[in-house]
Amino acid sequence: MPLVEVRSLVKRFVRRHGLFTEPTIVKAVDDVSFTIAEGETFGLVGESGSGKTTTGRCILRLIEPTSGEVRFRGEDVLAYSAAEMRRARRQMQMVFQDPYSSLNPRMRAGDIVEEPLVIHKMGGREQRRDRVAELFQLVGLDPAHLRRYPHEFSGGQRQRIGVARALALNPSLVIADEPVSALDVSIQAQVINLLMDLQERLKLTYLFVAHDLRLVQHICDRVAVMYLGKIVEQAPAAALFNRPQHPYTQALLSAIPVPDPDADRSRIAVDEDRFDRAAPLREVAPGHWAAV
């Protein structure tokens, strides 16, 4: 059984323009299906407006999907009551993009990491304090800095605080939404290494939402490419990057600037005339699906 199963997920937003114009309906997520196996890193890539972030949030029900199914260990997450959902959230946690705005500036780092334990009434004060110190060490922070405020940490350290908070309840699934894109180049690799180490030590499953294709290629087992709310291609990482089948995937890959002055610079433009937006996904090779 896969850890996560998303089936025909749809999220519509109603966008109102003004008093006298008809509101338009935006299909942010349009019939999206995928599964994530236990211990896997599944990458969801796409540009702004592709629906990748909304998809991640629908799984945690931070946004309520319009229709579709989300199953976690076989159980229907969307049918959960509020109390059941709260319990389920211990199992599924989120790491956000911006370590500057996702941490409460008025709380001490130790309290930020402890907060989920307090909310979920885990352990007594002593036990929680020990757990927070342990989490600090786990993510490479100095427990001597527990009483510092977020602004006293660097961006990379702040993202470590965000990771420690996400891990406080021992989740099995972590949804990481652009976890390093706000960090400096020399710090990104540190945080990626941390995420890979933690996965191995804690047997974590990752849904990695990102626009940086080179990074996704490096750390993901399987990847789905989203374009305007739909998955247009899904495959094991190596197959997707070496043999992209969908014209949009091909355009996206050709757009990445390669850090090599002698690399091939030929680009493929995104040309919607070249593909059928209504085409269903079909299996073009074992495990490799494309809407072509």
Next chain:
Amino acid sequence: MTAAASADAPARGGSALLEVDGLTTVFGAEGELTAVDDISFTVRAGETLGLVGESGSGKSVTALSIMRLVESPGRIAAGTIRLRGRNLRAISEREMREVRGGEIALIFQEPMTALNPVFSVGSQVAEALLVHKRVDRRGVRDAVVELLESVRIPDPGLRYDDYPHQLSGGLRQRVMIAMGLACRPALLIADEPTTALDATLQAQILDLLGDLKERFALSVLLITHDLGVMAETADRVAIMYAGRIVEQGTVRDIFRRPKHPYTRGLLASLPGGTPGARLKAIEGTVPRLGQLPPGCAFAPRCPDRMARCDEAPPAVAPVAPGHDVRCYLHDGEGAG
């Protein structure tokens, strides 16, 4: 178009357009925070010089210093900035206004904040043309449409009357570029021009900048943290760390024969190689301004740190013609 070639102009590339020598920009009440520390570089006619650095490296302050737009309590403490041989630090503010938007154009990362939301994009480009008296009022609309067309905005005649919020991020950045080009500048300073854009839009803007550079015979000072963008667009590259240029050379020098441990570390930390393998991260963090070590600012993170690295910062030394490094490993005295 070009000034007389300076005596020491190297064989490669055109004559020097912008020469920055010993630029030092400080902040703080007593000038105690050195954001840009004794940097020197040249942008030659027709070339793209890339300035790479992380946040706090001083790359944006360098751009503002060249434009004389550093705001108090910041100020330029030392150095010269010459454009076609003319010292920009010595001219009046009125003359400097002519230079800004005239000979030098500056475009930013976030076009939404640089455009005025209450005027149509066409009228804003027109304003740029009229201020610098490129055209008169009667011819201005045609001139604007022509400019919008040159930055490949579809239906430029219709887009003229659109307001900034009606345009996508990519189109807004094109409008910014059109405004920048309005006065046919010789130098375009582009500060992270594509960082806020998606990959496919970024590719379009980079291709556009490449074409415009040819068509308008522009020189470009491109500021970015993205080594991929740098490899694609720059002829020469300067790497900044904590306010200093630590390495400078041709794009191939930097990517094929990097010498400074920081440059090497940056390139090695990029994802690639065996999927799933640990990345070769540079450990530690960028030092904060005002907490810089007395020696080389990179020393605390450097795998090749030696005793003298902590004593005083190394001087700039050439390792090959046109390839300079600020590191004791390469100062000609060996690693002794």
